Amino acid sequence: MAERFTLPVLPLRDTVLFPGLATPITAGRLKTLRAVEIALRAEGEDKRVFAVAQRDTSEEPTESSLFAVGVIGRIAQVQRLGTGLSLVLQCERRATALRYVTEDGILRAACVELADLPRRPGEEAVVLALAREVRERAIEYGRRRGAPKEALEQFLGGVEDPGALANHVAFYLDLPVAEKQGLLETLRTVERLRALTVHLHRQIGIAETQEKIRTTVQEELGERQRELYLREQLKAIQKELGEEDEAGIADRLEKKIDAADLPVEVREEVRRELGRLRRMSRETSPEAQVVTSWLEWVGDLPWNRRTDDHVDLEMARRILDEDHYGLGDVKDRVLELLSVIKLRLQGHSSPLERAQRAARGPILLFLGPPGTGKTSIAESIARAMGRKYIRVSLGGARDEADIRGHRRTYVGAMPGRILQGMRRVGSKNPVFTLDEIDKLGVSYQGDPAAALLEVLDPAQNVSFVDHYLGLPFDLSEVLFVCTANLREGIPSPLLDRMETITFPGYTELEKLEIARRYLLPRQRRECALEEEQLVVSDTALLDVITSYTHEAGVRQLERAIGSLARKAAHRIATGAAERVRVDTVADVRVLLRRPRMRPTTALDRDELGVATGMYYTQEGGDIMHVEASIVPGKGELALTGQLGDVMKESGRAALTYAREHSAALGVPRDRLEGRDIHVHVPAGAIPKDGPSAGVTMATAIVSALSGRRVRKDVAMTGEITLRGRVLPIGGVKEKVLGAHRAGIPEIILPRDNEAELEDLPEEVLRSLHFHFVETLDEVLAIALRAPPAAAWPIEVETPRAA
Structure with a gap:
């Protein structure tokens, strides 16, 4: 029995x-180093290990990842190499290996020896012939790989036993691990020599x-020189056939x-x-x-190609009115x-003179909420001037x-993108629109x-120089129109170079007119519907x-009208109706x-500790209800509603003013001691x-x-100081329009913002009453009701959410 x-x-x-x-x-892995350490600790000369190939080299060695057949080897020499051996x-x-076991983190194998099988009768001659063939083919293979023939003959000539010869050749042969493992597991010498002969012939062929x-x-x-000669012949053939070569x-x-028609300073560089x-x-x-490619770009750019300006102010007014409703101030500025430009062009008939006179116009910035017509106004300018867009x-x-x-x-x-647009x-x-200039990144x-x-x-x-072109290109004749939603997103040096034209949000009546004139007919055409x-009806459109x-522009409105039109088209296409009328609010709800x-x-009643403010975002103006509540505590101020630093500072300034002027405001001292003030702005998920x-x-x-209630019919806005002065703010028009939409009839504004009411539509001015204030005392006198008849202390009711 085998040992x-x-x-x-x-x-x-x-x-x-x-x-x-x-x-x-070379041993570097932890399990390998442990196996070597255990072998070296063995007594006497028995420093043996079981060396076996791993199936998957990307994994850590485990029982299942190792082949069963390997060799028993004795460690003859050890030398430390960096972190390994x-x-x-x-x-x-x-x-x-009969089985693999892991003990104390060390992989061990219970193994028995596998000897070559004895040769069969009459097999000796076949083995010797195969051994000779293997030796000759191995020498030929090594010679083709660059080894000297004499060294190969001396190395292989010293191996007489056919089995040992097969082992030597198989080890040095360039074969995959699986095929070498197959040779190792072949116990019959004649079969191992046959397989080795096949491998040698294949490797020699490779x-x-x-x-x-x-x-x-x-x-x-x-043949490089011959190819160049043939290419010269090919050029001649292409020339005879009329095909384009380098010269062409x-x-x-x-x-x-x-x-x-390049400028003089550009022509010399291009010629070079x-x-x-x-x-x-x-x-x-x-x-x-x-x-x-560079010369193609130079030739395609419009160095001196331009359209002739034909400015007809009546036609321009008609085009602006056809394309847009309202926007009176914007249209007036465009007509100015x-x-x-028309006055500059008078008395000049030459296209070059007319172009030079019309050049160096202002850089316009159309600033306003989305959907208010900024980009489409630029297209209308191009139409009115007869320029490309x-x-x-x-x-x-x-x-x-x-x-x-x-x-x-x-x-x-x-x-x-600038020169790409000019080429296109x-x-x-042209009229060149740079859209969304406030959305630039860094x-x-x-x-x-x-x-x-x-x-x-x-x-x-x-003399604008593009990095690719490397030549000065004249952009002075271009009418640049930039659009943006928020002024804060534009860097100050860039904003300083542009003339700002503000696009306000539309009122409900303006939106109704826009829907009737433009949006509804366009959505009918989109859905293939007749009028x-x-x-x-107007009632349905207003609903x-x-x-x-909820927007300052009309994009959401057009989508909603488009949904109405599609549902009507579905009813007509399925035969459910021949025509669809949407007259009432109930009809809108059905669709x-x-x-x-x-x-x-607006609140439905006067509230204690709830004031109505106004705010402005890029979607337009709106109102918000600011709530304040008094609770037992240590006299601290709590501000909630995801407020920014500036709003928190405003809240602290307001509390300081109230404490300093408590007597004049009718606030008992005990109301300020041992009590916390909590100020909350609803919609806490919105910064x-x-x-x-x-x-x-x-x-x-x-x-x-x-204890004085705040009037429900008053909305206010303004910045305050510690001394109670009311400072001016921005976005007055949008804020007032938001309060008007919410049904607030009276507005409190800083005195310094009074002149900005000129921008409001006439129907809005007629329906609102404005209070212009300079101090917080004036605000409180207008916004707060008379104090309660009962003496302090009174029960402070919890403010009700708006």
């Missing part, structure tokens, strides 16, 4: 060991193929550049690059394609611009190269807003405006289901900030402290 051994396991990656060989091994393993005999490939490559390199490309580009292109070969010089959206642009382009030395370089429109004096690749400083400066853009097939949309919006409205809530917070706090 059993229990030995530490030495897992091998990407190699298979064979008996009779001394092999250097370098050892020489003397492989003694083949063995198979080596021959590689040799042929190397020879072919060398021959092809030697250069000639075509020269004609295009001549037709472009054209001469370089003529001296280049497209096959041998990679730069030839770069120069060709066109009037100046181009729009580029800058929202999310984070790279300076978006504006100025990449240098042409980079792979895939191209000009920035093909005119030197990254490590540069600041695109800084790159726009030159573009939007009438004194500098006469009589869908009829919507859609107030119950299904659009429940209302989508819950607008903030809020800004100074204009100061008077509202102060009114709510004073109401809670004094």
Whole structure:
């Protein structure tokens, strides 16, 4: 019975060991190092391990990841190598692992020896013949791999036993681990020699193929001169056939550049690059394609191509009125611009003179909420002037190269969006809209807003230099129109270069007119409906405006009307109705289901500690109810509702004013001692900030402290100081419109904002009563009811949520 051994396991990656060989091994993994340590601790000379190949080299060695057959090896030499070991393993005999066990983190194998099977009668001659074939093929294989023939003969000639010869050749043969493992597990010598012969013939064939490939490559390199000669012949053939070669490309580009009528300072540089292109070969010089693309761009840009301005003010007024309802101030400013251009053009008939007179106009910034017509007004300006129109959206642009382009030395370089737009429109004096200029980003690749400083400066853009082009391009004849939603998103140097035209939000009556004139007819056309097939009354449209949309513009309104039109189209297409009439609020509810919006409205009664303020976002103006409550505590102020730092400071200033003027406000001293004041602004999930809530917070706090109720029909806005002065704020028009939508009849505004009421529509001014104040005392006198008749203390009721 074969002797059993229990030995530490030495897992091998990407190699298979064979008996009779001394092999250097590098050990670095923890389990391998432990196995070596256990073997070295063995008594006497028995420093043996079971070396076995690993199936998957990417995993840590486990019982299931190891082959069963390996070799028993003795550690002959050990040397430390960095964090691992370098050892020489003397492989003694083949063995198979009956089982693997892990003890104390060390993998061990219970293994028995596997000897070669005895040869059968008459098999000796076959073994010797196969051994000779293996020896000869191994020498041939080694010679093809670069080893000297004499060294190979001396090495293999010293191995007489066929089995040992097979082990030596199999170890040094370049085979996958699985195939080497198969040779190790073959116990019959004759079968192992046969398999080895097949592998050797295959490897020799691979080596021959590689040799042929190397020879072919060398021959092809030697044919380089012949290829160049043939290419010259090909050029001649292409010329006879009328096909374009390098010279033809250069000639075509020269004609295009001549037709472009380049400025004098640009023409010399372009001629120099054209001469370089003529001296280049497209096959041998990679730069030839770069120069060709650059010249194509130069030839395509509108250096002196422009449209002639025909300014008809009556037609311009008609176009603006056809395309947009309301926006009187915006239309007046546009007509003023066109009037100046018309006067400049009078008495000049030459296109160049007219262009020069019309150049250097202002850079316009259309500032307002989404959906108020900023981009479409720019299109109307282009129509009124007879100019071409181009729009580029800058929202999310984070790279300076978006504006100025990449240098042409980079792979895939191209000009920035400005010159791309000029090439696309093909005119030197278009109306160029830079949309969403307040949405520019900043990254490590540069600041695109800084790159726009030159573009939007009438004194500098006469010689705008794009990084790709590298030549000055005149942008002074372009009428730039920028659009933005919020002023705060535009850098100050950029804002300083533009003339701001504010687009206010629309009132409900203006939205109703826009829906009747533009939105409803457009959605009928979109849904292939005739006018009589869908009829919507003003009452229904007004309900859609107030119950299904909440915005300063009309985009949501158009979507809601589009939903009405689609539902009507469905009814007509299915035969459920021949025409659809939407006359009442109930009809709207049937088609659009429940209302989508819950607008903030005026309180239904006067409240204690609840004041109505006004605020402004990019969606437009609205009102908010600021609540204040007095609770037992330590005299602290709590502010909730996700308020920003500025609003928190306003709340602290309001409390300080109330404490300092407690006597004049009718607040007993004991109400300020041992009590906390909690100020809350509802809609806590929405961040809020800004100074204009100061008077509202102060009114709510004073109401809670004094027991005087706040009038439900008054909305207020303004910033306050510690001395009680009311300072002016921004967004007055939008805030007043929001209060008007909410049904508030009286408005408290800072005195310094009185002049801004001129921007409000006449129907809004007639329906509201304004109080202009300079101090907080005036605000409280207007907003608070008379004090209660009962003496202090009184029970302070909990403010009811609006």
